[in-house]
Amino acid sequence: MRTMFFTQAIDDALAQAMADDSRIILFGEDTPLLRRNLLVRFGPKRVRGTPISESAFLGAGVSAAMAGLRPVVEVYMVDFLGVCMDVLLNHAAKVEAFSGGKWTVPIVVRAPCGGGYGDSGQHEQSLWGWLAHIPGLTVLVPSTPADAGGLMLAALQHDGPVIFLEHKLLSETWLEFLGSGARRTVQYDVPAEGARGSVPQRWEPLPIGKAVLRRTGGDVTIVSVGVGVHRATEAAQALESEGISAGVLDLRTVTPLDKAAVCQAVAQTGRLLVVDEDYKGFGLSGELSAVVLEAGVSCGYARVCTQTTIPYARHLEDQVLPNKERICAGVRQLMQ
Template structure:
């Protein structure tokens, strides 16, 4: 076994896949700089920079995938998908259904997501609920280096469009590039367990659509993804001192959801708390409550989500985003 940082693990798994499959190419803005290790290893024909036009290079990615390649199309942040959604919503997500399975678009959109580093509401959204709402898209949100590498490998082997999201607080590259830079006065609450960890000697795919139980508990089930998993684990460790036993389920995949794992976990505790950094309305938290109720499981339910536009000011931002204090308070209320 070996240890790696979060983004290092993703790039390492990507390199392994590129060795095995010459169809995999990588492109996006500043990619020769951001992925320079891959550029040196695989050359400029497979690791390419693009103009600053998300609509253009995402459209190229869809067409290249339909033509037989397996592109990884990288964005500076998931927020920028807003300027090029037609290629994703009306083409990549629908080409297999509209062609009766004769055409597919196997490519990966790789993008950082999430807040907590002081960059405002246009650059810190999560948006996995918005993307998972679209039939035909697979949405992955890993929370550890091991899952990040394994899910990237699974995404590259998947025969359809995949959105691969890396939370910036977990990514050593993106946090430095977008978060800190020359701002020495800004503080970040970085979950150490998610930024660096043990990874396999050789990457194997992590199954898409399979959640993992990060902590077992008997009183309350917390379901989350990304950084929210680590906030939940921190809260669970504090709550055990109060005699409250909390289980933490890491979805890893937002679409397709592991409904079986969610229902089994909630059935054991009878209490469900969803910790979701994405927007509350019409999102993942409401979908999870529907999954449980449709399975005939009775439970007390609460959710901690982002309820409004994320402010630029760091102190206000921390109040808006899910955090340990809010999680502990919600669990205590559920137990009343």
């Protein structure tokens, strides 16, 4: 086993896949700078920069995928998918269905997501619920370096459009950038685990749509993705001193959703708490409650989500985003 940082693991899996498959190309804003190791190894024909025009270069990615390539298109932040949503919503997601399977769009859209560092509501959104709502899109949100590399390899082998989201507080690249200059005086709640971890010597694709139980517990099941998994684990450890045993289920994939794993875990505890850094209304947290109820599983239910537009001020941001204190309070509410 090797030890790698989160983004390093993704890039290492990319390098392995690019060496094995000449159809894989990378492009996006600042991609030659961000993936300079890949640029040096594979050259400017396969690692390209683009103008700041998300509609143009994501549209080019969809066309390239339909023409036989397997592009990885980098959008600087998931928030900026709003600029080019027509390409995803009305084209990439529908080509296979509208062509009766004759055409596919094997594209990976890689985008940082998430908040907790004071960059406000135009740069800190998660939006996986919004994206997962669209039939035809696969949405992946890893929480560890090992999962990040394995899911990237799976995404590259998938024959449809995949949105690959990486939380900024797990990314060593983003943390280095955020911690520079005037931001040295600002503290971020970076999970103790997640940004660095053990990875395999050679990457193998992880199954898409398969959740993993990170922690067992008999009183309540906490379900989350990304940084939320680490927040939930920290909360579960703190609740031990109160005699509360909390399990943590890491979805890893927002769509397809591992409904069986969720229902099985909740059936064993009888209580479900969803920790979701995406918006509360009409999102993942509500979908999980529907999944459990439709399966006939009776349970107590609560959720800790992003409540509203994310404020710029850090002390206000901390009140809006899910954190350990809010998760602990949600569990205590369920236990009552």
